[in-house]
Amino acid sequence: MGSTVLGDQGVEYEVTLRFRPGGPAVLGVWSDPETAETVFMEWLGLYGRPGTILALTATATAGGTAYPVKSWTAEGGLRVAGVDGPL
Template sequence: MTRLPAAGPVHRVRLQFGAGGPAVIGEWVDGAVARRAWHAWVGLYGSDQSVVIRLAREAGGSENVLMAWENRHPVVQEPGGERTLPL
């Protein structure tokens, strides 16, 4: 996978068709673009019960999940709903 230069935070959208399965990943420096991608992927794939879609912001060696979609429902929303996952 090609990584973006680490000039600042990176926003990553990860789509999995099953928890723990292979992932399709998109990375953007612009958080607004990443959010639009997350919403588009939820619209395209979110009706499947096993699909997991996460939007996370990576900075300073940690990844903060901003928004997530699992079991046909949102599970993490900002503000205040961030979960910190170690890289």
């Protein structure tokens, strides 16, 4: 998923989907970054349409610290940590 943290043992990968800011969330947590990446892209393909109010984020957590990995919003499009600056 594109972060220096992602190869570490004990890292959790969370993908969160919200249809409105601060609204209820659908989320999943995996220990495998490839699974989290697959789900992120599946949810983006299913729900990420121009004009929709949607926030999709992927976060890696290691040692109790959360690191944003990537996000997608209708306004900002796809942003990847380390490529598009801080998320």
